[in-house]
Amino acid sequence: MKTILSLLSVFVFLTCTAQKPEETEVWEPVPQIVTPAADIHQPPSDAIVLFDGSDLSNWVDQDGGAAKWKVEDGAMTVVKGTGAIRTKQGFGSVQLHIEWRSPSEVVGEGQGRGNSGIFLQDRYEVQVLDSYNNRTYSNGQAASIYKQHIPLANACRPPGEWQTYDIIYTAPIFDAAGKLARHAYVTVIHNGILVQNHVALRGPTQYIGQPEYEAHEDKLPIQLQDHNNPVSYRNIWIRELD
Ligand code: MG
Numbered sequence: 696m697k698t699i700l701s702l703l704s705v706f707v708f709l710t711c712t713a714q715k716p717e718e719t720e721v722w723e724p725v726p727q728i729v730t731p732a733a734d735i736h737q738p739p740s741d742a743i744v745l746f747d748g749s750d751l752s753n754w755v756d757q758d759g760g761a762a763k764w765k766v767e768d769g770a771m772t773v774v775k776g777t778g779a780i781r782t783k784q785g786f787g788s789v790q791l792h793i794e795w796r797s798p799s800e801v802v803g804e805g806q807g808r809g810n811s812g813i814f815l816q817d818r819y820e821v822q823v824l825d826s827y828n829n830r831t832y833s834n835g836q837a838a839s840i841y842k843q844h845i846p847l848a849n850a851c852r853p854p855g856e857w858q859t860y861d862i863i864y865t866a867p868i869f870d871a872a873g874k875l876a877r878h879a880y881v882t883v884i885h886n887g888i889l890v891q892n893h894v895a896l897r898g899p900t901q902y903i904g905q906p907e908y909e910a911h912e913d914k915l916p917i918q919l920q921d922h923n924n925p926v927s928y929r930n931i932w933i934r935e936l937d
Contacts, residue, residue: 785914797825799855814918873910
């Protein structure tokens with residue numbers, strides 16, 4: 696009898712205190728449906744296509760005029776001296792897919808070989824460089840956050856081959872007084888390999904000296920750098936995350 700009673704009390708205790716699986720189910724909001732492309736390098740259904748290989752209509756030069764880079768065979772290529780180009784549209788936090796190719800004819804060394812760059816919000820550079828058998832300072836090689844973060848691996852393909860960057864960028868937040876409230880963060884996947892894992896940016900890219908944040912607009916263009924080397928880009932698309 697005593698055993699039955701104690702078993703009963705255990706049963707009552709368990710049924711009264713047990714949590715139900717439903718209590719931790721969250722049903723709202725419902726994630727929107729995004730249809731992936733058959734080839735995952737191609738834009739999914741909700742992406743904004745910035746360059747599909749046909750023209751530079753989504754880009755402008757440094758003065759806001761027509762971008763002067765060369766478009767050929769589905770790619771755009773830096774024309775030395777014409778300057779950086781920028782998207783007409785501004786962006787905050789994004790997922791960016793971009794493909795690039797350093798020149799097959801190897802010219803120069805270190806920072807002078809296949810140098811370009813992708814500037815998020817016009818000021819935070821993910822380095823583009825031919826880092827295939829080309830030593831330079833590690834925080835300036837391909838897929839570095841220039842002079843801030845060394846990539847976790849050198850995933851470079853040989854010069855002349857197309858390479859992919861998939862970049863996840865979280866824009867910084869500034870308070871009403873212009874003080875930094877949250878750092879910018881970047882994740883970079885280079886040719887399918889994680890090379891920057893949610894690193895905090897220390898401020899805008901600086902060639903000389905230490906970076907320091909300055910308050911800026913919530914949405915700013917993506918900039919591609921003219922570093923005097925004929926680097927090419929293709930298949931550029933972006934998804935807004937804010
Ligand atoms: Mg660069």
